[in-house]
Amino acid sequence: MKRTIDFILAAAGLLVLALPVCIIYVLVRWKLGSPAFFRQTRPGLHGKPFELVKFRSMTDEVHKLDSERITPFGQFLRSTSLDEIPQLWNVLKGDMSLIGPRPLLMSYLPLYTPEQMRRxxxxxxxxxxxxxxxxxxxxxxxxxxxxxxxxxxxxxxxxVKIFFLTIKKVLIRQNVVGVDVNGIPFTGTSAESSSGK
Known part of the structure; x- marks a missing residue:
């Protein structure tokens, strides 16, 4: 049932947002260059890799820190979560769901405890x-x-509760998506933490 709901809502979302998506695409190409989409391999169901897609929000200046590569326009896309809209395509394909644990980085997989891997x-x-x-x-x-x-x-x-809480947080500009906690990469859980000490 959840997969069916995901498919219907993702398809409807892509149709309703077709014009905004086209406008954002043009603006990203104009302000940040090509390609307009950011693609990265992430772990999906049971850790199976898939290609996550979102609008890019950084420049190509690889010699700079990520925080230095985010332009005001890119920050706007992130703060409004507009950069996440292309992930509806991932939902439509079955790689993702509308609601679930955020897909993190492939490099984190070996660092998880068995309990954390259950995500x-x-x-x-x-x-x-x-x-x-x-x-x-x-x-x-x-x-x-x-x-x-x-x-x-x-x-x-x-x-349903998470869906509406997400909308609320997006409207008040609280960032509800992303990879790292406060920009700090995950480096593993200490034995003390994993044992509850």
């Missing part, structure tokens, strides 16, 4: 329980705890 027991989502519960204000361990809580408690009504 891949469901399809990754455009937004998730961790994203609407203080994504940037919590540690990696807390983020993963929220992801696992979602895996163990997922339901139609929980997804």
């Amino acid at each position: 891949h027991n469901v399809r990754p989502g455009i937004s998730g329980w961790a994203q609407v519960n203080g994504r940037c204000a919590v540690s990696w361990e807390e983020k993963f705890r929220l992801d696992i809580w979602y895996v163990d408690n997922q339901s139609f009504w929980l997804d």
